[in-house]
Amino acid sequence: MNDHAYDLFNGDADGICALHQLRMAEPREATLVTGVKRDIELLRHLPAGEAADATVLDLCFDRNETGVRRVLDAGGRVHYIDHHAAHNLFEHPRLTSLIDTSKGVCSALLVDQHVGGRFRDWAIVGAFGDNLLGVAGALAQQRGHDEPATACLGRLGLLLNYNAYGETAEDLHLHPRVLYEALHEFESPFDFIDHAPEYGHLAEGYELDRRGLASLRPYRQDDTGELYLLPGEPWARRLAGTLANQRAALYARKSIAVLTSRTDGGYLASVRVAANCTAGADVLCRRYPGGNGRSAAAGVDQLPDSALDGFIADFFLHIKGDHK
Structure with a gap:
């Protein structure tokens, strides 16, 4: 070697x-x-x-x-x-x-x-x-x-x-x-x-982890998007990206955000924006420290607890403002 x-x-x-x-x-x-x-x-x-x-x-x-x-x-x-x-x-x-x-x-x-x-x-x-x-x-x-x-x-x-x-x-x-x-x-x-x-x-x-989603409902939703808050459990952290991808595939005209509680405080965010949004997920996530990604899929590595309400409002404003 x-x-x-x-x-x-x-x-x-x-x-x-x-x-x-x-x-x-x-x-x-x-x-x-x-x-x-x-x-x-x-x-x-x-x-x-x-x-x-x-x-x-x-x-x-x-x-x-x-x-x-x-x-x-x-x-x-x-x-x-x-x-x-x-x-x-x-x-x-x-x-x-x-x-x-x-x-x-x-x-x-x-x-x-x-x-x-x-x-x-x-x-x-x-x-x-x-x-x-x-x-x-x-x-x-x-x-x-x-x-x-x-x-x-x-x-x-x-x-x-x-x-x-x-x-x-x-x-x-x-x-x-x-x-x-x-x-x-x-x-x-x-x-x-x-x-x-x-x-x-x-x-x-994967099949064992999926059981945790059986009773899961969006924390907030409307015609343009869904946002989920997942508990700080290993199964939830493992499923966060899969949940975001699957919901985005199921509802092609809806944007999806999945926030999972971190063990050290704050949240890890996964964002998927619908194809009919003219601004990307990366544009939204880069507004926050540690945020990056691609137009269709992006995330924030560590969203502070103090920023949670602002991020939720920002997400829905972002997807509504750029909805075609």
Whole structure:
């Protein structure tokens, strides 16, 4: 192993599927650096002053600009693939990037483009996990998958994504590094589904967690949106993103916000805006410290208790003011 080689990736379905495709096409030994979905600034974990060879996948460039510059200043190299905000992207002879922030794009699809579609089923899984349901479904149809096979890929994407949500890695059923290493043993997602015990573990955990949603009702709702307040329980933290995605898919003209109580106070917010909103979820979330994301989906890592009422009012004003 190259002691200076690092693969840094978001611990959700998109990040895992992006790295899996890349390393099947371009194998290399590297130290894996990942964490829960909201652990974005992963370059901070690299040793200071080391000329690292870092590949970064599905992590917002703007949140990692300082880390990228630190690697480059030490003589290292950075290869960046992502679909989140990159307003601060700069040119450097040892920085290469494939970044596309367009709607309908995710990191797994960008890697699919990079490797010439060699492992497209995994790109489809990543797209399903990133809630690009129409894009993923169309690609599955192009691949000739029937409805049951497409549903299997969609459920795998959901489970991989569900596993990444938590305040800390202790909330997760499997650490994303462990999950990636298990998944990387399989060239086909269908083989992973059929043979990997990790798949069964996630499926069982998901079904158990879903019981907590049986009596859940929106904290506030109207014709344009729904906002949920979830308790500070591990099951709720694991389901927050899945709930937001599923409600957004069920009500295409409604925006969704899911706020989950943090163990250290405040809330973690997940926001999905409807397609008929002209301003994005990222615009709303960037008004708050630690807020970022994409036009369709964004979040705030730590919303103080004192900001709760203001955020709720802000969310509904945002989606009403930009409703077409």
